[in-house]
Structure formats: structure tokens, C-alpha cells
Amino acid sequence: MQDIENFQSSTRAWLEENCPVSMRTAMVQEEVVWGGRNAEFQNPDSEIWLERMAEKGWTCPTWPAEYGGGGLSKEEAIVLSRELARINARPAITSFGISMLGPVLLEYGSHEQKAEHIPKIIRGEIRWCQGYSEPGSGSDLASLKTKAELFGDTYTLNGSKVWTSYADKADWIFCLVRTDFEVPKHAGISFILFDMASEGVSTKPIQLISGQSPFCETFFDDVKVPAANLVGRLNDGWTIAKRLLQHERTMISSFGLASGQSDRGGTTSTVASVEGAAMHYRGDTEKLSDPVLRDQIAQFKIDSAAFASTSQRSIEESKQGQGPNATSSMLKNYGCELNKRRYELLLQAMGSQSLGWEGEGFEADELQVTREWLRSKANSIEGGTSEVQLNVIAKRVLGLPDILSMSKK
Amino acid sequence: MALVLSEDQQLLKDSAKNFCEQSAPVSVLRSLRDSGDKDGFSRDVWNQMVELGWAGMAVPEAYGGFDFGYGGLGVVLEETGKTLVSSPLIATVLLSATAINELGSEEQKQEFLPRIVAGELLFSLAIDEHTTHAPSRIETTAVKSDSGYVLDGKKTFVLDAHVADKLIVVARTSGSRDSENGISLFIVDAKSEGVNISRTSMVDCRNAGNIEFNKVQLSELALLGSCDEAFAGLNKTLDIARIGIAAEMLGSIQQVFDLILDFLKQREQFGVLIGSFQGLQHRAATMYSEIELCKSSVRAALSALDNQESSESEIAELASIAKSKLSEVFFLVSNEGVQMHGGIGMTDEFDIGFYIKRARVAQQFLGDSVFHRDRYATLNGF
Numbered sequence: 001m002q003d004i005e006n007f008q009s010s011t012r013a014w015l016e017e018n019c020p021v022s023m024r025t026a027m028v029q030e031e032v033v034w035g036g037r038n039a040e041f042q043n044p045d046s047e048i049w050l051e052r053m054a055e056k057g058w059t060c061p062t063w064p065a066e067y068g069g070g071g072l073s074k075e076e077a078i079v080l081s082r083e084l085a086r087i088n089a090r091p092a093i094t095s096f097g098i099s100m101l102g103p104v105l106l107e108y109g110s111h112e113q114k115a116e117h118i119p120k121i122i123r124g125e126i127r128w129c130q131g132y133s134e135p136g137s138g139s140d141l142a143s144l145k146t147k148a149e150l151f152g153d154t155y156t157l158n159g160s161k162v163w164t165s166y167a168d169k170a171d172w173i174f175c176l177v178r179t180d181f182e183v184p185k186h187a188g189i190s191f192i193l194f195d196m197a198s199e200g201v202s203t204k205p206i207q208l209i210s211g212q213s214p215f216c217e218t219f220f221d222d223v224k225v226p227a228a229n230l231v232g233r234l235n236d237g238w239t240i241a242k243r244l245l246q247h248e249r250t251m252i253s254s255f256g257l258a259s260g261q262s263d264r265g266g267t268t269s270t271v272a273s274v275e276g277a278a279m280h281y282r283g284d285t286e287k288l289s290d291p292v293l294r295d296q297i298a299q300f301k302i303d304s305a306a307f308a309s310t311s312q313r314s315i316e317e318s319k320q321g322q323g324p325n326a327t328s329s330m331l332k333n334y335g336c337e338l339n340k341r342r343y344e345l346l347l348q349a350m351g352s353q354s355l356g357w358e359g360e361g362f363e364a365d366e367l368q369v370t371r372e373w374l375r376s377k378a379n380s381i382e383g384g385t386s387e388v389q390l391n392v393i394a395k396r397v398l399g400l401p402d403i404l405s406m407s408k409k
Numbered sequence: 410m411a412l413v414l415s416e417d418q419q420l421l422k423d424s425a426k427n428f429c430e431q432s433a434p435v436s437v438l439r440s441l442r443d444s445g446d447k448d449g450f451s452r453d454v455w456n457q458m459v460e461l462g463w464a465g466m467a468v469p470e471a472y473g474g475f476d477f478g479y480g481g482l483g484v485v486l487e488e489t490g491k492t493l494v495s496s497p498l499i500a501t502v503l504l505s506a507t508a509i510n511e512l513g514s515e516e517q518k519q520e521f522l523p524r525i526v527a528g529e530l531l532f533s534l535a536i537d538e539h540t541t542h543a544p545s546r547i548e549t550t551a552v553k554s555d556s557g558y559v560l561d562g563k564k565t566f567v568l569d570a571h572v573a574d575k576l577i578v579v580a581r582t583s584g585s586r587d588s589e590n591g592i593s594l595f596i597v598d599a600k601s602e603g604v605n606i607s608r609t610s611m612v613d614c615r616n617a618g619n620i621e622f623n624k625v626q627l628s629e630l631a632l633l634g635s636c637d638e639a640f641a642g643l644n645k646t647l648d649i650a651r652i653g654i655a656a657e658m659l660g661s662i663q664q665v666f667d668l669i670l671d672f673l674k675q676r677e678q679f680g681v682l683i684g685s686f687q688g689l690q691h692r693a694a695t696m697y698s699e700i701e702l703c704k705s706s707v708r709a710a711l712s713a714l715d716n717q718e719s720s721e722s723e724i725a726e727l728a729s730i731a732k733s734k735l736s737e738v739f740f741l742v743s744n745e746g747v748q749m750h751g752g753i754g755m756t757d758e759f760d761i762g763f764y765i766k767r768a769r770v771a772q773q774f775l776g777d778s779v780f781h782r783d784r785y786a787t788l789n790g791f
Contacts, residue, residue, distance in 0.1 A: 275791035288791045297791070298782035302730050309705035313412035330698045393697055394690035400673060403685040
């Protein structure tokens with residue numbers, strides 16, 4: 001108890017001294033730091049902030065100090081996150097290396113792989129992307145066909161991936177490949193890492209309904225990858241793939257909602273909260289004049305609050321357990337559906353001002369809402385569709401029988 | 410905020426679960442109903458609950474209680490909700506002991522709380538006057554007289570009315586019908602002249618009744634809390650009770666969901682277990698998710714009640730979150746419970762009917778989802 005109090009006071013003092021003032025404001029989209037070889041720092045303070053946090057290993061507070069992590073206990077990490085929240089500190093970095101690859105590399109990687117990659121993830125030196133979905137393999141991910149053939153001590157990769165987030169900006173990829181075509185689909189998959197600068201790798205951004213292009217098609221044409229880059233055992237990649245998906249779902253479920261914020265956040269404008277927007281556009285001062293919308297917003301906010309308590313409870317419970325498990329599917333599904341509800345309500349709240357595409361007649365943050373509303377539709381598709389999450393809950397949490405195995409009998 | 414149970418709370422929960430399964434299963438409620446029991450609850454079961462300390466769970470030690478907090482009372486209520494225990498735990502303990510503890514003078518606490526803890530007195534809180542909950546819509550009047558007050562009016566949906574020894578009555582001492590000012594509480598002997606109690610037979614087989622007060626003479630000492638200004642204390646009492654009812658609903662909801670899962674895993678149609686159908690799996694998974702949110706809402710609210718630093722407005726908000734969420738999900742799960750069981754869900758022989766009946770009463774009691782969403786919106790300034 002004494003130790004944790006000491007930790008809290010020293011953490012508070014350190015943050016007071018080291019967190020630049022401009023990093024204690026709500027994040028703006030353009031200033032998000034992704035790191036990598038071609039890292040961009042729109043705000044010079046964010047580079048300083050990343051360096052200082054990385055130096056302490058606090059970009060990855062609970063990862064082992066041996067590889068440059070913070071080496072904190074879960075209790076200490078909770079204290080750190082509270083202290084960061086207390087001063088409204090921005091995340092020093094947003095990184096798939098931290099939220100997805102790192103945890104499974106620590107669990108399944110060799111010492112050499114950890115020593116090579118973990119420190120660079122912690123310091124934000126390498127930006128990672130995720131090679132999972134393929135044109136023919138969406139919800140049925142395990143049917144993937146990208147092929148890796150071993151010649152000597154090198155794999156040759158051929159195939160393509162789709163929906164690769166920021167593949168055009170990433171330095172390395174963690175990738176699912178088929179290493180055995182003769183066995184049932186789950187048993188012939190391996191998990192491999194390689195440099196996106198390798199010869200034969202090409203990417204092509206996909207334009208979305210929101211007008212933005214965060215995702216790419218990624219092509220592999222005789223890409224050579226050292227056999228040492230295979231993580232875990234050959235043909236046992238599906239185990240790692242599923243574990244990583246749990247981390248991904250936990251990450252997606254936390255987008256803005258797990259912290260208890262039913263607001264959009266990141267802005268002090270009139271469209272920051274749904275109820276604020278609804279009242280603003282109607283000219284209401286004391287009470288929202290549309291009783292139906294008022295009831296729907298209250299229901300949304302109540303569900304958001306209950307969801308935030310549930311995220312918090314799952315963190316408290318995992319103190320005793322082993323990190324994310326099948327309940328990550330519940331959080332992912334619920335969080336994404338809530339986020340979609342938020343944007344539909346925001347559109348209702350703003351009326352025709354929420355429907356501008358570009359140009360005159362709309363404020364910048366109004367136009368942003370339009371784009372964010374469209375973007376939110378992907379929440380319940382990426383990282384496993386809502387329907388897949390419900391399947392996982394039914395099977396893994398509730399223990400309901402699998403129709404596929406029953407009908408094969 | 411502690412969202413997981415402490416070791417002590419877990420032990421209490423296990424023992425409460427054991428007691429309810431062994432001594433107060435749904436069959437007890439069924440036989441109370443079938444025999445047309447005049448009390449509407451088993452005195453034998455209630456005496457054992459008192460022995461276990463449940464009547465004094467959240468009562469301070471200074472008044473003979475066990476100071477185990479609302480978190481403790483909450484886990485007991487959750488377990489009684491699983492087997493639908495009909496007992497004075499709601500009216501006497503959750504509502505009335507809380508009202509006395511929140512509003513009473515030192516003398517009143519000394520006089521009544523130890524006797525509630527010992528199971529010697531049964532209480533009831535008479536508030537509602539209309540078909541929907543509206544805590545400030547009070548037309549029952551208490552008019553100042555030479556010797557005290559004269560009480561006139563009507564109350565409805567009063568839990569345990571016909572078995573109560575004492576009634577806590579919400580009355581208007583000044584102000585207009587919906588005003589929060591001018592509301593006062595009185596402790597009235599149920600056998601006083603001019604008190605006319607009629608038991609109502611409710612769908613959930615629990616005790617409720619209507620009461621008429623006809624020129625009931627009250628002494629000055631009957632006043633609970635300050636004259637005209639009891640609304641804040643009443644509101645806090647109601648919020649604690651709303652959270653307690655949400656905890657009870659949580660138990661019932663989980664029980665129905667367990668019945669559903671059991672059925673999905675053993676009922677065969679078309680040559681396979683019906684639990685393998687995706688149409689049912691997704692509905693089950695959706696219920697599971699909603700129930701997880703219910704658990705968190707109840708735990709968050711209970712832990713706020715036991716935290717000295719919680720403000721009244723935080724408690725009010727958490728109470729409305731819990732009561733609206735649990736009411737909504739109990740509605741969902743009880744309906745799905747009947748539907749997924751098919752024909753057997755419609756039979757009286759199967760227990761699920763008791764739960765859908767209880768669901769509607771619990772939803773209505775102390776404000777339904779709509780009431781609490783409206784209140785939440787008001788509390789949040791929109």
C-alpha cells in the first residue's frame with residue numbers, strides 16, 4: 001500500500017515535469033502519432049512526449065523491463081493510467097505494434113524475436129500493419145490462401161491481403177500465411193513477420209464511403225522472408241491469430257467509449273456531445289424539446305455508462321486472470337454497436353447540418369461528423385463482424401453447441 | 410470504485426445462495442400462492458432470514474445492525490431474486506429501515522431500527538397514489554392540529570400493506586400537488602383508527618395493498634424527518650431502494666438466463682440441439698451482453714452507496730442507470746425466456762411464468778425505464 005502511494009506521488013511529479021503543456025489537451029486527429037521510420041510530428045511537443053514516455057517504457061507500462069517496457073505491476077499501471085487521465089494527457093503513441101502484435105510476441109515469440117522487435121515497438125521506431133483478411137477470406141478468416149513455401153532457410157510468399165490498415169504507411173507486417181494446403185484449414189496456417197520494404201510487396205489504398213482511405217490492398221509477389229521470422233510453431237499460427245484478435249477486439253472496443261465518454265470528445269464544439277448538439281440545433285436552453293430524441297439519447301448515455309462500468313470491471317477482473325478472453329468479443333460487439341448508435345443519434349440531433357460533404361455552408365466539425373458517421377459503419381465489420389462476435393460468445397462463453405459439428409455427425 | 414465483490418461479500422453471497430436454494434426455492438412462493446396464504450410470505454423463512462442477520466445487513470451497529478453496507482444487502486437481494494423469495498426484506502428492510510436511517514431522529518432510530526433488525530416489527534412505505542410512480546405527486550394531506558396532525562388520503566401499490574405493524578406515509582403538509590416542497594413523512598400505526606387497508610392480489614403473488622386514511626389522528630412524534638422538507642431524504646431513500654430492487658432483478662434475470670441456456674443445451678428438434686441454431690445463439694449472446702452491463706450497473710451503484718464520498722447527485726444518476734437498465738433487460742430476458750421455451754414456457758407447472766410476472770411488477774416499482782431515462786436526462790441537464 002505504501003509502495004503504491006509512493007509510486008503515485010513520484011508518477012504525478014514526473015508527469016508534472018515531463019508532460020508538455022500542449023500534450024495535456026484533447027487530441028486532434030492531425031496530431032495523432034503513429035511512429036515508424038517516416039514518423040510525422042505535426043506538433044513538435046508530441047515528439048518530446050513520445051521520447052520521454054518511451055525512455056521510461058511507459059508507452060507499454062506492463063511489458064518487461066528486459067525489453068525496454070515499463071515493468072510495472074497491474075496496480076502500478078492502473079495508477080499510471082489514472083494519473084495520465086488526471087492531467088488529460090494525450091496517448092504518446094497510437095500503434096498496432098503495442099495494441100496487437102506486442103502482447104502475442106511476448107507470449108509466443110522467441111527471445112531473439114522479442115529482443116529484435118519489442119524495443120522498437122515501445123519506442124515507436126517501427127510502424128506495424130496487420131495482414132489478416134484476404135479478398136476471399138473475410139469472416140471465414142481461416143480459409144486464407146496467401147502461400148509461404150520454404151526453400152532452404154527462406155520462405156517465398158505469394159498472394160494478397162485486403163483491408164490492411166495503413167499498409168502504405170507501415171514499415172513491417174505481421175501476416176497470416178498458409179504453410180500447408182493438405183490439412184484442415186485451421187491446421188495449415190503460420191504467423192510470420194516481414195519488412196514491407198521487401199522486394200515484391202506492393203500496396204494500393206482503397207477509397208471508402210467516407211471518402212478516406214485508411215485501408216489498403218496488399219500484394220505479395222515472390223517476397224523472400226527469412227524462416228527465422230516465423231513466430232511460434234510451423235502450422236500453429238491460428239492459435240496466435242486468435243489470441244491477437246482478442247487484443248484487437250479489446251482495442252476496438254475501447255474507441256472512445258470504454259473510458260465512460262459517451263461524447264465524441266476531442267473537441268469543445270457544439271457537436272462534442274449528442275445532447276449538446278440536439279439542444280444547440282433546436283435552440284433549446286433548459287430541456288431538449290424533442291421528447292423522443294431525448295429519450296433515445298438518455299438510453300444511449302445510460303448504455304454507454306453501463307458499458308464503461310463493464311469495461312472497468314473486466315479490467316479489475318483481469319487483475320486476477322490472464323488478460324483478455326472471450327469476453328473481449330462482448331466488449332467489441334457492444335462498444336461498436338454503441339459507437340454506431342452515437343453517430344446515428346448525432347445525425348438526428350444535427351439534422352441537415354450533419355449531411356454536408358464538403359465546401360460552403362458547413363463548419364469543419366460538421367463535415368467531420370458526416371465522415372465519422374460513415375467511418376463508424378466499419379466498426380462492426382473490422383476485427384470480426386458483430387455476427388462473428390455473437391458466434392464466439394455463443395460458443396466460447398455460453399458453451400452452446402456448434403451447428404457445423406452437429407450437422408457433420 | 411469496486412466493481413468486483415470483496416472476499417466477505419463473496420462468502421455472504423455463497424451462503425445466501427445456499428439458503429435460498431435450500432430453504433426458499435420458487436416452490437415456496439408457489440405453495441404460498443396455491444394455499445392462498447393469509448400473510449403472503451413464510452414467517453418461518455423470514456425468521457431464518459432474520460437469524461442470518463439479513464434484516465440488519467445495512468443498519469449501523471449503533472442501532473443493533475451489522476454495518477455490512479448496501480453492498481452486503483445487495484448480494485443478499487440478488488440471491489433472493491434468483492428464487493423469487495417473497496419476504497419483508499424489501500418493504501421493511503430496504504425501504505423502511507433505510508427511510509428511518511436517512512430521515513429519523515436519534516430517538517426514532519433507537520426505537521425502531523433494533524426491532525426491525527430483530528424481526529419484531531414489520532414496516533411498509535406508502536408513497537404511490539397513481540398508477541405510475543411519481544414521488545412528488547402527493548395529494549394525501551397531513552393537516553396540523555392541536556395535538557399533532559390529521560392524515561387524509563389514499564395510497565396504492567403499498568408493499569406488505571396488510572401485514573405491516575407500522576406504515577411510513579408520504580403526505581403533503583403544504584404546497585401544490587407536484588411540488589417537492591411541502592412533503593413530510595409520518596410513522597403511522599397500521600391499527601390506528603381511520604386506517605383502512607385492503608390487500609390486492611398481484612400478478613407476482615407478492616404482497617401489496619391499497620390504503621385509505623380517513624381523519625387519522627397523529628401525534629407530533631409521528632413525524633419522520635422535518636416537516637415540509639422531507640423530499641431530499643425521501644429521494645435518497647428511494648434511490649437506495651431502486652438500487653436494491655435492481656440487485657434483486659439482477660438475480661432473477663440471471664436465473665431466467667440459466668433456465669434458457671439449460672433448455673437450449675438439452676432440447677432437440679430437427680435432430681439437433683436447438684442451441685446450435687444461429688437464430689437462437691445470437692439472441693442468447695445478446696442477452697448475455699446485456700446481463701454483463703446489468704451486473705456492472707448494479708455493482709457500480711452499490712459501491713457508490715457504501716462510499717462516503719459519493720454525492721447525492723452521483724447516487725441519483727447511478728440509481729436511475731441501474732433501475733432503467735435492469736427494468737429493460739428483465740423485460741427482454743423474461744420475454745425471451747417464455748418464447749425460447751415454447752409451449753412449456755406457457756405452462757404454470759414450469760417456473761418461468763413466475764419470473765415474467767415478477768418482472769413486470771419489479772419494472773413498475775419505484776419507476777420504470779421511461780421514468781428513469783427522463784430523470785437521467787434531467788439530472789444531466791438536457
